[in-house]
Amino acid sequence: MHIVFFGDQHLDSLGGAQVSMRLQREYLERAGHTVTVVAPRMHASTGSATQGRSSATQGRSSATQGRSSATQGFVDLPSMPITLDREYSMSWPGRATDRFLDRAMTRRPPVDVVHVQADFWGAFIGHRYAQRHGIPVVHTMHNRVDVGLAAMTPLHRPALAALNVWRRRALRAVGESVAGSDGWAFLRGLAAGAAAVTAPSTHFARRLEKHGVFPDVDVIWNGIDDDLREATLAAAPAERAAGRPRFVWLGRMSPEKRLLPFLEAFVASGVDAELEIIGGGGQRAAAERIVRGLDGVGFVGRLPYSETLRRLAAADALVQTSIGFETQGMTPFEAATLGTPSIISDPDIAAELGGGLWAVPDAAAAATGRAREAERVAALAETFRRAASDIAAGTAPTPRPEVAEAFRQSSRTAAMIGVYERVL
Incomplete structure (x- = not known):
């Protein structure tokens, strides 16, 4: 054809x-x-x-x-x-x-x-x-x-x-x-x-x-590319490296991805963790201002796909923060197929993955406007604390193997x- x-x-x-x-x-x-x-x-x-x-x-x-x-x-x-x-x-x-x-x-x-x-x-x-x-x-x-x-x-x-x-x-x-x-x-x-x-x-x-x-x-x-997935998994360490919990956020830096509320939640959570932000876009300068001076937060810009997958495989958790916008949301699936669990803000994506994640409760369902966003930020901050605690304790959830096969x-x-x- x-x-x-x-x-x-x-x-x-x-x-x-x-x-x-x-x-x-x-x-x-x-x-x-x-x-x-x-x-x-x-x-x-x-x-x-x-x-x-x-x-x-x-x-x-x-x-x-x-x-x-x-x-x-x-x-x-x-x-x-x-x-x-x-x-x-x-x-x-x-x-x-x-x-x-x-x-x-x-x-x-x-x-x-x-x-x-x-x-x-x-x-x-x-x-x-x-x-x-x-x-x-x-x-x-x-x-x-x-x-x-x-x-x-x-x-x-x-x-x-x-x-x-x-x-x-x-x-x-x-x-x-x-x-x-x-x-x-x-x-x-x-x-x-x-x-x-x-x-x-x-x-x-x-x-x-x-x-x-x-x-x-x-x-x-x-x-996900079958060959690249296999190569990434083959190069990944067999055991988690020692150190603070490592989170990664990946995507386009634009309003629908909710990068700025995500960073506000990360700061408010007070977790002792590393955060790597991959991607680019118009909100980068505003994002850097929110976390300026915060230890362990790095903006690495856009990376080749193979390097992005390598960093996803090495992370303890991916953070997905858009709500209602994604028609799939590829990054949590890419992370899951590499064995990395995700913090998921969108309930539809959480349901599609079916497990291996920390779901952010939508505590703001009855609120509107700024009050709704403030409650969502608070809920995400609390989920950060829960995820960091589980990672430190060695009890982080494991993505479903069926997702890796179907992806x-x-x-x-x-x-x-x-x-x-x-x-x-």
Whole structure:
């Protein structure tokens, strides 16, 4: 088969969807299939900081960025940078982009399946391409659009209304008849052109079905590179190194990830522990101010994927702090498959993992606004104390072995191939 991935962002940029798509591409090609990746051209000077690149074959050097490279299995669309660091960009879904893409695809084999793994311009461009050429679409929903926008701006309702207007105009032949102005209407409009919809977690799949996005959503977790997992485990020490409890936080430093409340909770907990923060983003300066002068806290920036996994395996616990935003939340699964338990703030992710964690009680269910966040910070601080005590006593929970087996990318690719064959 020839499968064409459509993404909102270049695969050399930071993000969980990009990590997953790189792995999917590698394992589909190992299985003998052809994959083309269509995404906006990246404007940053280098992709070396990419969190998810697990090997040289999963990314491209900076010398190949900034040009259409259909002959290499990538089509970089004309784009404009949308963040100050120029890592993220967008391509306008219109006739000019359609013509550019169609010309580029003439240098690739005939397409069997379009796999849209985008939520905005990449989704529009992908559905437009499939509609023009009569190709079936598998759409993977990666994003809680409503929650993400609410975390970033108080104007999320008018922003969602505008997105729905944009969606109806961009997808006139597919989802223009889907009415509504909220996040679920937006996703329903995207799914209108799909032959199958997948989601990376059971809880997100059931929400999509409940809100009428698609009648039967396939659950296919994002996975971890089988070989890299084995190498990481083989290099890990057989016993825990002596010392204070070691926590690690990993992710994009933006409001929906709740980095700042997490650090406030860590300070308030008073635990005698080490904390390593991996990642980058706009909130780094504010985060450093919160813990300035605190012993044992380090910001290490963005790391290669293999090094990130090594540090996850060496940690006593991962801390996951977003609530309601993640459609899977890959980091707790990556930690679990390496034998590292997690402190989990999101009850849906805790339920999906099924064990091997410290769940943060949502004591703020009846509160609102600042009072709700203050109670959540207090609950997280208390969970820190409990986790540090368990780690010191040698009674930390153990992740379930079934999670490690089900999270291997080879098994996830086999499941996705089944979906492709079904829609064909």
